[in-house]
Amino acid sequence: MNTKTKRLSSTDIARLAGVSQATVSRVLSGVDGVKPATREKVMAVVKQQGYRPNAFAQAMRTSLSSTVGVAVSRITNPIVPEILEELSRQFAANNRRVVVWNTDESGEESLIGSVESGMVDGVVFTAASHQTRAVQAALDAQIPIVSINRTVDGVDYDQVVSTNERGGEEVANYFVKCGKTRVAFVNGSLDRTTLVDREAGFRKGLEKAGLSLLPEFYFQRAFQENVFRQLGMDIGSSENRPQAIACGNDLIAIQVLNGLKAVGCRVPEDIWVVGFDGIEMSGWDIVDLTTVQQPIELMAKDAATMLMDRIAGRRGQTETRRYRSELVIRGSTGNQRV
């Protein structure tokens, strides 16, 4: 326990196996041109000594880190772990480490630092706001990036998006067809393109039906502890409340549900609520939230693949892949189909 044994190097293995360091390297990197007998002899020593190549020396020599970064914000929004799970699965299956940055606080500095110091071979940006400088840093460092549900004007990179605007429109259509004409929209910070697009689609849908979103029924707040719950309470206890509320994402919708419940406003009897994202939780019996679902696992998988392909130099033009989102009708709108 106290005997601080030094890590073995390929040179040590070479000495023990009676070969040169170059041969050890060749064996471990799996190039051919090594005699099977030699290979076995080396591998025996490697196994016996539990040797692993030093990742940093490898990275320095090859300028490849085998590490990718994932930038997330608000990791406690349940959609983030869902994305992370799939990304981790894909990257782990391809022998890549995953560095996660939570860019809420000082995270962006850390991200930029890692990118600029060559720590990562590529970065996945997930829907988020305060990462514009980091995107620029990655572009400057000529490191491949992919984004999920996130767009920055004026720069082009591979993207995976869902049909956010169309989804918003679909919610509006649904409301209209069900006779809900006094409708509200609750949104978070407008620095996230997903939220902007969803709202735009919703407004467009209303307008196509000859309606419009009344200013007193439009609410925009920065995401903070209990802000949307309070909003739900306000809406639920107001005399002249809307018949239905559409929300920028599921987490907002759930907080609104909390607020409504807190003031005894019943869903769906007194008011309808619709979310956006289709997080797993939305399907729970105790949540039962109608939502616009996006195939988030597929999107994450796609993003991982695109990034790895680009890192390997297997891609040309940047590309934007669009996934169709889908309205899933549940109890928060009385399970009412159109």
Add this chain to the structure above:
Amino acid sequence: MNTKTKRLSSTDIARLAGVSQATVSRVLSGVDGVKPATREKVMAVVKQQGYRPNAFAQAMRTSLSSTVGVAVSRITNPIVPEILEELSRQFAANNRRVVVWNTDESGEESLIGSVESGMVDGVVFTAASHQTRAVQAALDAQIPIVSINRTVDGVDYDQVVSTNERGGEEVANYFVKCGKTRVAFVNGSLDRTTLVDREAGFRKGLEKAGLSLLPEFYFQRAFQENVFRQLGMDIGSSENRPQAIACGNDLIAIQVLNGLKAVGCRVPEDIWVVGFDGIEMSGWDIVDLTTVQQPIELMAKDAATMLMDRIAGRRGQTETRRYRSELVIRGSTGNQRV
């Protein structure tokens, strides 16, 4: 965009600043003994060129990676992001990168690989099951580790735990004092010490009151999609159901709530439910789950600090820090205080 510019090295900076590479290194690592004028001259070039030291070369030279690993399992359990958020905050504030391994699938191999190849300076293990080999790998590699709510017999390392057994006992006492004598316990995989301890405490509490946990009211399942929801449905629709259910953690409890709701069994009127962990969601109005709350942020913060101290060689004996958990009474037990 296409001009693949090479990264600059400290040697390049040295040349541009008219000094030696060693001086550049001295300036950037902040050692004293550099004339202020020289320092400024170098820094000017560094700034102008946007130079950042190569992280891998630094790591190789110093054998310090400035990276810590965090091993999690079931990242979609909401307590995990809560822990990750606090850990990220602490580590980012100390200029350390965070590598996250999701050890559900192939994750453990990846973890072991990273540890053995010297990728990380230390590892935080969060409550989990299939990481025993990884713990051993870290110990073998003499890399500092800290665990949160996790114990492996026979090996000693720094730990942060909450009073899991005592919490379980407290739930039993609560049930008994409220006159609930026909009680059930629903647990997940017993390879997690938290779950084992909570169950043990619950049983102990019952026994102290002269009761015992009936075999037909003890349920143990491996965590899988809808397993606990199905269990909730079974319990809720059985003729001879218990008066109250204690669960190994909040996520299990919530799935049980889902199942109960699905079969129209009302909480708390028909049956009580209690969770364990105190995830944020448990306090939501639409969940309103009585639970044993642990100060998870404090625990995560403590774990991060302990790990960094040990990496810096500032710690002696291994230590176990215990945090008091606390029963938080909510609607799933009718808000009934004792």
Add this chain to the structure above:
DNA sequence: AGCAGAAATGAATACGTATACAATAGTAAT
């Protein structure tokens, strides 16, 4: 057996940094 050519291995080197050691410039005291 001798030889050409292929196959396998070894020797040498570079990656970019931090640091021990050597060398130089600067300073104060005589």
Add this chain to the structure above:
DNA sequence: ATTACTATTGTATACGTATTCATTTCTGCT
């Protein structure tokens, strides 16, 4: 001005790997 320092900078080297180039060892064939 000379000495004896100290402060500052430069030179050289090592970290552990992958890879180029040179060298040796095998083959098969005559």
